Amino acid sequence: MSNTLSWQHRLAERGVDRKLWLLLPATIFVLLLFIYPFLYGLSLSFRPMNGGGVLANYQKFFDDAYQRDTILTTLKISLPAALLNVLAAVPIAFRMRGRFRGKRLLTTLLVVPITLGTVLTAQGLLNYLGPTGWFNRVLMSLHLIDDPVRLTNNYWGVFFSLVITGFPFAFLLVLSYLSGIDPTLERAAATLGASRSQRFRRITLPLLAPGLATTFLLTFVLAFSVFPSAVLVGNPAGSTRVISLAAYQAAYEQYDYAYASAIAMIMGAVELVVVVIVLLWRARLYTGSTGGKG
Amino acid sequence: MSSRAIKATPTAWFIWAAVIFFFVNLAGVVGSVLVSSFGQRWFDTWVPSGFTTQWYGDAWREFGLLQVISVTLLASGLVVVLSVLVGAPAAYVLARQNFPGKRLVYLTFLLPILMPPITYGIPLATVLYKFGFAGHLSGVVLANLVPSVPFVILTMTPFIEQVDPRIESAARMLGANTRAVFLKILAPLLVPGLLASAILVLVRTVGMFELTFLTAGPDSQTLVVALYYSMSAAGIRAQQSVDAMAVMYTAMMLVLLVVALRFVNPTQLVARVKEEPSE
Numbered sequence: 354m355s356n357t358l359s360w361q362h363r364l365a366e367r368g369v370d371r372k373l374w375l376l377l378p379a380t381i382f383v384l385l386l387f388i389y390p391f392l393y394g395l396s397l398s399f400r401p402m403n404g405g406g407v408l409a410n411y412q413k414f415f416d417d418a419y420q421r422d423t424i425l426t427t428l429k430i431s432l433p434a435a436l437l438n439v440l441a442a443v444p445i446a447f448r449m450r451g452r453f454r455g456k457r458l459l460t461t462l463l464v465v466p467i468t469l470g471t472v473l474t475a476q477g478l479l480n481y482l483g484p485t486g487w488f489n490r491v492l493m494s495l496h497l498i499d500d501p502v503r504l505t506n507n508y509w510g511v512f513f514s515l516v517i518t519g520f521p522f523a524f525l526l527v528l529s530y531l532s533g534i535d536p537t538l539e540r541a542a543a544t545l546g547a548s549r550s551q552r553f554r555r556i557t558l559p560l561l562a563p564g565l566a567t568t569f570l571l572t573f574v575l576a577f578s579v580f581p582s583a584v585l586v587g588n589p590a591g592s593t594r595v596i597s598l599a600a601y602q603a604a605y606e607q608y609d610y611a612y613a614s615a616i617a618m619i620m621g622a623v624e625l626v627v628v629v630i631v632l633l634w635r636a637r638l639y640t641g642s643t644g645g646k647g
Numbered sequence: 648m649s650s651r652a653i654k655a656t657p658t659a660w661f662i663w664a665a666v667i668f669f670f671v672n673l674a675g676v677v678g679s680v681l682v683s684s685f686g687q688r689w690f691d692t693w694v695p696s697g698f699t700t701q702w703y704g705d706a707w708r709e710f711g712l713l714q715v716i717s718v719t720l721l722a723s724g725l726v727v728v729l730s731v732l733v734g735a736p737a738a739y740v741l742a743r744q745n746f747p748g749k750r751l752v753y754l755t756f757l758l759p760i761l762m763p764p765i766t767y768g769i770p771l772a773t774v775l776y777k778f779g780f781a782g783h784l785s786g787v788v789l790a791n792l793v794p795s796v797p798f799v800i801l802t803m804t805p806f807i808e809q810v811d812p813r814i815e816s817a818a819r820m821l822g823a824n825t826r827a828v829f830l831k832i833l834a835p836l837l838v839p840g841l842l843a844s845a846i847l848v849l850v851r852t853v854g855m856f857e858l859t860f861l862t863a864g865p866d867s868q869t870l871v872v873a874l875y876y877s878m879s880a881a882g883i884r885a886q887q888s889v890d891a892m893a894v895m896y897t898a899m900m901l902v903l904l905v906v907a908l909r910f911v912n913p914t915q916l917v918a919r920v921k922e923e924p925s926e
Contacts, residue, residue, distance in 0.1 A: 618766075
């Protein structure tokens, strides 16, 4: 009796007590709905539907140029879009930190495109940027162009859709990271004679860089899984045939779940490579206290 | 400080111009859908030739929107309730206690948010089909729980950290059992956090396309999935009734958004990825 008591006592000192039971529902949930399906998909991908070796599905993907190129297509859309969203967010957020009138209105307006989602954005882009849409009309009546610019059903349609949904997301994140940096640090630098650009380069940017890396990652994950807009405003048979579309077609048009799982695993692996590269770069940055709430 | 905001440097002008350019185009994107949904015929002109509201009635009947909207609300409601019930207790433990393997548990809970939905969605849908859940409302709810539970954990943790643990200790000393501490002490103090995470999960679930798309059957489509199908099957229906449906979807999202912003900070809508404390 006293033996079990002291045993429980020692565990409790390390933080293992009855309260940990509260983790049980969430743990069961993650195991059943996330870990198990993932492992199931992984093992399924090694059991090709039409026979063949263990790696036949992966071989099939990399041997077929039409499938293999989806990796490059996806990266060619998602990396520039994520990079542009983060880089454009920095100067704008930098100008808008601190208090000013209408800041809440502005941030509210910026949340709108996030909630619109990709499907509605796609519909709007088709109307607005189409050959007879308002955008081309304005340019033509200003005599900037003679013929309508083709901006939908190709690479640019998807790119713009990613900017519209991704930029506000990146901006709000960068803004929250920026407001976490203690403004007195910059004021101290100014007192010591640092110019505005020096203050930005030597004080703010190094403190902000880890946050920028995180923002880039989250924006990239959003852009990497682009699916509805690639079909609706893109050219799903050619220049915007992204990897998620290849996975979808394998599963729901060819009913080859093993092959679809293999593509999903490849997609996860490619994304993971980018994530790891950015995280390794981020680990080299200063991540100590910024003095603020960030 | 205020004088600096008024003095406009060339860079400031450039930045404000970029912001305005973004918003003008955004207004164009949303506005063109709105105008088109009220237009009679709109081909090669600035505005439609006449205005009508008939497309809303058409869309409502053709796409069976009453059923679609009730499915959307039912599925999202179930996801909200279940994800709060599962996520909030876990958030409590993760916010309050240090235990061996905490980092691993935390990382596992974070993973579903960091992965693109299609990557885990396809294996998940395969499993759900295998057990007969997919194609029904239950499959849609189960699939949408995957990113929602981690999201509840992430949003609830800072709210729980704000509650002083001494309040709980005091209640315990006065004889309250665990149940009473939770129901009478923690729950009332955590109402803002619960509301915030519930409304965020609601907004995200109504807008979630990929997971619902992969697991929904003909009777369990949510509004955004029905919108996608009506768009990709273009040519069968009048463009304007698709636009009308898109406007109804936007209106629903905007109502949710206005409600959400009463309870939460805009940055919270985006993400609440807390940096690992490095101090």
